[in-house]
Amino acid sequence: MANLLIKNCLMADGQSSDILIKNGIIKDISKNISATDTPKIDANHHFVTPPFVDSHFHMDATLSYGLPRVNESGTLLEGIALWGELKPKLTVDAIKDRARRFCKWAIARGTLAIRSHVDVSGDNLLGVEALIDIREEMKEFIDIQLVAFPQDGLLRANCLENLVSALDMGVDVVGGIPHFERTMADGAESIKILCEIAEKRGLLVDLHCDETDDPISRHVETLAYETLRLGLNGRVAGSHLTSMHSFDNYYFTKLISLLVEADLHIIANPLINITIQGRQDAYPKRRGLTRIPEQINAGLKVAFGHDCVMDPWYPLGSHDMLEVAHMALHCCHLTGVEQMRSCYESVTTKAAEILHLEKYGIYPGAKGDLVILQCKDPIEALRLKPARLFVIRKGKIISSTPPVEYKLFMGEKIEKEDLLFKNSS
Numbered sequence: 001m002a003n004l005l006i007k008n009c010l011m012a013d014g015q016s017s018d019i020l021i022k023n024g025i026i027k028d029i030s031k032n033i034s035a036t037d038t039p040k041i042d043a044n045h046h047f048v049t050p051p052f053v054d055s056h057f058h059m060d061a062t063l064s065y066g067l068p069r070v071n072e073s074g075t076l077l078e079g080i081a082l083w084g085e086l087k088p089k090l091t092v093d094a095i096k097d098r099a100r101r102f103c104k105w106a107i108a109r110g111t112l113a114i115r116s117h118v119d120v121s122g123d124n125l126l127g128v129e130a131l132i133d134i135r136e137e138m139k140e141f142i143d144i145q146l147v148a149f150p151q152d153g154l155l156r157a158n159c160l161e162n163l164v165s166a167l168d169m170g171v172d173v174v175g176g177i178p179h180f181e182r183t184m185a186d187g188a189e190s191i192k193i194l195c196e197i198a199e200k201r202g203l204l205v206d207l208h209c210d211e212t213d214d215p216i217s218r219h220v221e222t223l224a225y226e227t228l229r230l231g232l233n234g235r236v237a238g239s240h241l242t243s244m245h246s247f248d249n250y251y252f253t254k255l256i257s258l259l260v261e262a263d264l265h266i267i268a269n270p271l272i273n274i275t276i277q278g279r280q281d282a283y284p285k286r287r288g289l290t291r292i293p294e295q296i297n298a299g300l301k302v303a304f305g306h307d308c309v310m311d312p313w314y315p316l317g318s319h320d321m322l323e324v325a326h327m328a329l330h331c332c333h334l335t336g337v338e339q340m341r342s343c344y345e346s347v348t349t350k351a352a353e354i355l356h357l358e359k360y361g362i363y364p365g366a367k368g369d370l371v372i373l374q375c376k377d378p379i380e381a382l383r384l385k386p387a388r389l390f391v392i393r394k395g396k397i398i399s400s401t402p403p404v405e406y407k408l409f410m411g412e413k414i415e416k417e418d419l420l421f422k423n424s425s
């Protein structure tokens with residue numbers, strides 16, 4: 001719990017302010033704060049933002065790319081098969097080593113909260129053990145929320161007992177994968193079982209739901225129905241929802257009002273959805289993302305997750321949440337000014353709301369978690385994916401990156417030019 005005075009912060013409204021953090025909590029936001037006994041840094045009129053929040057990730061699989069082999073087809077199903085080959089070889093220490101390294105990447109890029117699914121199918125709970133340890137080890141630096149995820153299907157792999165054990169061990173959220181159960185009926189049954197468990201235990205729900213191009217994979221409807229039946233409104237998220245891309249338009253106009261009624265939260269994973277969906281299509285190939293603009297217009301909370309970094313499903317990634325938002329913006333035609341701002345919120349404030357994070361944001365009384373970006377505003381952040389000059393956790397600087405500067409040597413005169421920024425100085 002540290003004290004810090006940050007001078008000359010450029011706030012989201014374009015105004016400059018100082019921010020004073022006392023004992024890890026934002027105490028004051030105003031002009032010309034002086035606090036002689038407090039450590040001080042200068043934001044130098046750069047944009048100060050709440051930290052990035054990744055609402056969907058798989059920390060048990062991350063950084064395992066190439067183990068034991070790479071996914072040659074690039075499909076979801078080969079990824080799941082590959083993960084099945086790797087799982088028997090995993091150890092708690094190996095999972096922890098990779099997860100720890102990954103958390104450092106995330107923190108350096110300004111992400112200070114991650115919801116990670118953890119596989120509970122199979123004959124052990126090594127991933128759960130490892131990630132509960134990492135959640136504790138890293139809590140000074142980053143908030144980790146764990147989801148009990150039956151990767152091989154709750155009913156198909158008969159892993160209800162494991163899922164309940166994982167929750168008993170302290171996993172935070174109930175997960176599932178209805179579209180991977182054997183039949184639509186089993187998928188619906190799994191949703192009912194999982195939502196009832198969450199209701200009894202007072203937990204949040206986040207299911208991988210309809211992660212397919214099948215236009216009649218409609219588990220999202222069941223998920224919204226169970227949410228309403230059990231009074232879980234505002235506590236349930238559907239992750240991926242890619243089949244919605246291919247839904248009949250008439251059906252979608254009926255469905256969206258049910259989603260609003262249930263206050264169902266949406267978590268899209270743009271980098272992975274654009275890569276994995278549409279693989280069986282001839283041209284034209286579907287983009288495969290869920291209907292993000294329509295969901296935003298209907299007033300639903302929409303967040304974006306990174307989902308994977310260098311694992312059986314995705315060979316790339318450095319865990320930069322601005323890359324994630326940038327991809328969504330392009331794939332979903334979200335180039336209007338308010339739409340671009342909304343994309344930024346999907347990796348910050350809206351994601352924080354879906355995770356039910358407390359005291360998140362920049363206001364007196366909020367946690368002193370902030371990131372100073374080398375840019376002027378959220379849209380410039382999306383455009384440039386700029387350096388994270390300072391990453392601050394509860395008033396303590398936990399990462400810094402020097403400002404990016406380009407030097408051009410063109411002819412006799414050496415020019416030093418600020419190429420990136422619209423308001424160069």
Ligand SMILES: [Zn+2]
Nearest residue numbers: 058117208307
């Ligand atoms: Zn996932």
